[in-house]
Amino acid sequence: MNSAFLIFLSAFLVNNIVLIRFLGLCPWLGVSKRLDSAAGMSMAVLFVMLLASWVTWTVYKFILVPFDIVYLRTAVFILVIASLVQFVEMFMRKQAPALYSTLGIYLPLITTNCAILGTTFLVIDNKYTFLSTTVFAVGTALGFALALILISSIRERLDLADIPDALKGAPIAFITASLMSLAFLGFVGLLGLSI
Amino acid sequence: MFKHFTEGIIKNNPVLVLMLGLCPTLAVSTTALDALGMGVAVIFVLVLSNITISALRKVIPEPIRIPVFIIIISTFVTIMDFTLHALSSELYGALGIFVPLVVVNCIILGRAEAFASKHGIFTSFLDGLGMGIGFTIIIFLMGAIREILGSGKIFGNIILGTTFAESPVIYMILPPGGFLVIAFLMGGLNWFQQRSK
Numbered sequence: 001m002n003s004a005f006l007i008f009l010s011a012f013l014v015n016n017i018v019l020i021r022f023l024g025l026c027p028w029l030g031v032s033k034r035l036d037s038a039a040g041m042s043m044a045v046l047f048v049m050l051l052a053s054w055v056t057w058t059v060y061k062f063i064l065v066p067f068d069i070v071y072l073r074t075a076v077f078i079l080v081i082a083s084l085v086q087f088v089e090m091f092m093r094k095q096a097p098a099l100y101s102t103l104g105i106y107l108p109l110i111t112t113n114c115a116i117l118g119t120t121f122l123v124i125d126n127k128y129t130f131l132s133t134t135v136f137a138v139g140t141a142l143g144f145a146l147a148l149i150l151i152s153s154i155r156e157r158l159d160l161a162d163i164p165d166a167l168k169g170a171p172i173a174f175i176t177a178s179l180m181s182l183a184f185l186g187f188v189g190l191l192g193l194s195i
Numbered sequence: 196m197f198k199h200f201t202e203g204i205i206k207n208n209p210v211l212v213l214m215l216g217l218c219p220t221l222a223v224s225t226t227a228l229d230a231l232g233m234g235v236a237v238i239f240v241l242v243l244s245n246i247t248i249s250a251l252r253k254v255i256p257e258p259i260r261i262p263v264f265i266i267i268i269s270t271f272v273t274i275m276d277f278t279l280h281a282l283s284s285e286l287y288g289a290l291g292i293f294v295p296l297v298v299v300n301c302i303i304l305g306r307a308e309a310f311a312s313k314h315g316i317f318t319s320f321l322d323g324l325g326m327g328i329g330f331t332i333i334i335f336l337m338g339a340i341r342e343i344l345g346s347g348k349i350f351g352n353i354i355l356g357t358t359f360a361e362s363p364v365i366y367m368i369l370p371p372g373g374f375l376v377i378a379f380l381m382g383g384l385n386w387f388q389q390r391s392k
Contacts (some may be wrong), residue, residue: 020370022222026301029214065345072293074276075269082262114218114299121292166386167378174378181371 002133005190007128011139014193017115018147019181028148029173031106038152042145044106046138049116051088052081053137057130058118077120085110115144137144150180200328203325210333210377211384215301219293220334221373225254227350232286234331236279238324240271241303245323247271248311251278255312264307265298272298302330335382340376341367 001036006068017023024045032042055076064070088105092100119140123133153174163172208217216237224230247267248255255263276294280287287294297303306326311319343349345368347360366372 022218022370022373024364025221026214029217057317068293071273072274074298075266077268078265079262080300082265110319115294117299118292118296121223121295125292162380166389168385171378171382171385173382174374178374178378181370181374182366185369185371 004126004132006193007132008135008139009034009191010193011136012143012146013184014190016143016147016184017119017140017179018144019184021118024113024144027110027113027115027152028144032148032152032155032173035149035152035156038148040102041106042141042148043102044110045115045144046109048081048085048107049089049119049141049144050134051139052084052116053120053123053133054130055084057123057128057133058082059067060124065181072119073124077117081116081120115140145147147180149191151176196318197321199314200321200325202331203322203327203329205329207326208329208333208384209302209326210330212252212320213302213305215305216330217377219296219300220330221371221377223290223293224334224337224373224376225345225368226289226342227335227338229243229289230287230334231331232279232283233290234327234334236275236290236294237297237300237302237330238327239275239298240297241306241330242320242323244268244303245269245306245311245319246316247338248314249319258293260312261304261308265302268303268307269298277299288357294385300327328377335372336380337376341372345369345372383385 001071011017017020018025018028026047027041031037059076059080060073064073085107089100092107119137122134126132126136129134134158139182151173158172158176167175203209207213209221210217219233219237220270223233244264248264251263251267270303272295275297279294280288295335306323308349310322343354344364345366347353347355347363353360367376
């Protein structure tokens with residue numbers, strides 16, 4: 001139980017997926033202009049990341065390893081994630097239209113989100129069990145949500161600030177990200193966790 | 196013809212202008228050598244996938260083109276993965292998870308969809324090469340700036356004096372430094388373009 005908590009904390013704060021590991025920067029910059037779209041994206045990422053980690057973990061453990069075709073990992077994982085997202089989108093549109101109208105537009109974007117694929121690779125590289133995988137995926141997705149919601153709140157205020165013309169838009173967002181990343185480095189050493 | 200080649204290097208630079216492929220640019224630019232390795236890996240995959248997709252563009256059915264592109268790209272990524280592992284396990288270790296993640300690098304799928312699936316083989320080759328070189332220049336620049344300021348070295352050789360190398364700006368090789376350098380590279384390009392108008 002103790003180690004599960006450490007995995008969660010490590011994924012959530014110390015090795016924050018966006019600010020420390022640099023994964024998922026495209027959606028992080030793309031949908032962080034408004035707070036409500038950031039919240040929608042965060043929910044979609046949490047949902048897909050958990051499903052994708054479960055499915056790829058199972059595929060790796062029960063198909064790729066027994067048949068000795070681990071070298072196909074990259075191709076298999078990306079196809080599994082792409083079809084999973086497509087399937088979830090179709091299922092959601094039929095069965096849960098209300099949920100679909102909030103998360104639907106973010107789902108196709110997630111297929112090429114390197115945060116999802118990166119998390120599934122990290123799960124395999126760290127040789128996690130099924131329970132650790134779940135905890136790791138939830139921690140990573142919540143870390144993404146935290147970083148996304150923080151930056152979108154800051155960017156809503158940045159709109160009103162007086163910024164040099166050349167730094168408007170993406171550059172000032174990156175400078176903000178740099179300061180946030182520095183703040184997150186303060187979590188290194190928390191309960192003995194390292195980057 | 197050569198317009199396609201030069202366009203990717205400056206005017207439509209994939210990283211600074213199109214804002215594609217940001218993740219590897221920030222993550223593996225802590226030293227100039229790692230950055231160069233990543234750049235070459237991306238050029239390899241981008242050129243070969245552009246050529247293949249362009250050659251097959253009349254055969255690939257329109258509705259399933261994206262999955263087909265992804266399979267072609269992931270094939271070349273797997274080849275690159277093993278080649279890199281065999282040639283230099285040190286570089287392979289430094290690039291880590293970002294080697295297989297080249298498959299979701301938006302530059303590659305973006306060029307496949309926007310260019311290679313509509314143009315001939317040779318122009319697609321030039322486009323891939325130009326875009327790849329544009330990416331490599333930026334990631335190498337980032338790596339060089341961060342290595343010089345962050346450890347006082349370039350390619351492992353001390354250049355700013357031993358005093359600086361003993362207590363460099365460690366901030367630069369930590370994750371926040373990556374965000375800061377890309378912010379000022381983008382800002383610098385904006386400033387230059389606004390001034391030359």
